[in-house]
Amino acid sequence: MSTTRREFFAYGGAAALGSAVAGGLAVSVAPTIALAAEPLKRLKIRVGGRTGALRSSIASLAEAKRCGLDGIEIEAGGATEQLECSDAETQKSFLAEIEKTGVVMSSICMGLLNSYPVFADPRAKSWLDQTIDATAALGAKSILVAFFGKGGLKGNAEGKAKTVEVVKSVAEHAEKKGVFLGLENQLSAEENIEMVEKIGSPFVRVYYDIGNSNGQGYDVPKEIRTLGTKYICEIHFKDGSALLGKGKLDMGAVGQAVREIGYEGWIVLETSSPLGRENSWAYNAGFVRGLLCA
Numbered sequence: 001m002s003t004t005r006r007e008f009f010a011y012g013g014a015a016a017l018g019s020a021v022a023g024g025l026a027v028s029v030a031p032t033i034a035l036a037a038e039p040l041k042r043l044k045i046r047v048g049g050r051t052g053a054l055r056s057s058i059a060s061l062a063e064a065k066r067c068g069l070d071g072i073e074i075e076a077g078g079a080t081e082q083l084e085c086s087d088a089e090t091q092k093s094f095l096a097e098i099e100k101t102g103v104v105m106s107s108i109c110m111g112l113l114n115s116y117p118v119f120a121d122p123r124a125k126s127w128l129d130q131t132i133d134a135t136a137a138l139g140a141k142s143i144l145v146a147f148f149g150k151g152g153l154k155g156n157a158e159g160k161a162k163t164v165e166v167v168k169s170v171a172e173h174a175e176k177k178g179v180f181l182g183l184e185n186q187l188s189a190e191e192n193i194e195m196v197e198k199i200g201s202p203f204v205r206v207y208y209d210i211g212n213s214n215g216q217g218y219d220v221p222k223e224i225r226t227l228g229t230k231y232i233c234e235i236h237f238k239d240g241s242a243l244l245g246k247g248k249l250d251m252g253a254v255g256q257a258v259r260e261i262g263y264e265g266w267i268v269l270e271t272s273s274p275l276g277r278e279n280s281w282a283y284n285a286g287f288v289r290g291l292l293c294a
Contacts, residue, residue: 043259043292046070047285048106048268050236058093061103067281071106073144073268076131079116083127085134094138105140106266107182107207107234117151119162128170128181136177142234142266143174144207147185154186164198171201180233182207186216189226196231206231209270211238214249221250221257228261235263237288238270243280244287255291267292 048071049064051057057074064072074094077084084090085108098104108131118124131143145167147153153160167181174181183192184207192206206227210220224232235258239247267288273280 042294043262044264045288045292046106046266047288048073048266049281049285050109050268050270051075058097061094061097061101063278064103064281065101067278068285069103069269069281071104071266073107073109074105076108076110076112076127076134076143079112079121079123081123081126083112083130083134085138086130091134091137098139105135105138106268107140107142107144108135108138109144109146111144111146113146114149114151117159118145118147118166119151119156119159124166125169128166129173132170132174132177132179132181135179141178142180142182142207144184144234145181147183152186160195164195167204168199168201171199171204175201175203179203180205182233184209184212184236186212188216188218189223189231192227193231205233207234207236208232209236209238210249210254211236211240211270214239221253224254224257224263225261229263232261232263234266234268236268236270237284238272241272241274243274244271244284244291251287251291258292 047069049060049067049069050073051060053075057072060072060074064070074085077086094105110127110131112127113121113124116123118128128143128145135141135143147163151159153163163183167183171181181204183195183204185192187195189206196204196206208224208227210224213220213223237244239249239251242248245251269281269284269288271280271284275283
């Protein structure tokens with residue numbers, strides 16, 4: 001692929017989004033794109049966006065459509081015995097809006113586990129089972145199982161051991177439903193691989209977040225290559241408060257690594273919104289497509 005073609009897509013993917021450019025970002029992102037010595041595979045990527053509270057996320061499907069997104073990632077709900085995502089009427093409302101908009105569900109995020117950890121809260125197994133069922137019912141394939149805040153695993157050997165036990169106990173259910181449990185945390189690629197291998201299910205993988213990994217000082221392209229498609233089930237893109245290609249991460253190197261491993265699936269935007277959510281979603285979605293699909 002020639003430099004001219006890559007620049008065309010990298011810039012055109014964003015510039016075609018008139019509202020984003022009108023917001024003041026008419027500068028080409030092409031200088032941030034590292035070109036491979038040999039042409040790399042064009043990936044079949046779908047771009048999703050992370051939303052907020054679950055019930056308000058129903059309206060986000062139409063918003064995502066306006067921004068050119070393929071799907072959204074919703075929250076499982078708050079720390080109640082029955083999670084919101086498992087409510088039949090809520091699911092019915094989502095499915096009706098999915099049918100109306102053509103925008104689908106990329107995944108469900110269990111953000112509540114940051115405050116009520118898998119390894120500490122006795123409700124965790126039930127929550128995981130409920131979210132597995134809800135994910136399947138809504139037509140998605142992955143769950144983000146979160147391990148931050150009180151649920152952090154870094155330097156927490158006891159927490160890691162208990163997490164292996166709990167996740168292993170629901171892995172068979174996930175496999176039957178065809179749903180991947182994606183562990184998102186602050187661990188290195190090697191530490192994540194060790195945990196996943198201990199759990200021992202092909203339906204337990206890593207939900208890889210390039211921003212979180214960069215924040216931990218890891219070499220993001222190297223981590224992506226280490227994990228590969230064997231261990232990565234889904235990917236979050238973000239770079240602090242910046243639009244993609246405008247922050248600290250070398251997105252060209254990240255894109256090259258993603259292409260090299262042949263990842264084809266969801267790239268979910270967990271990005272900041274310096275242009276407002278819709279303009280920022282539109283800009284970042286164009287950037288991702290230029291980076292990986294051109």
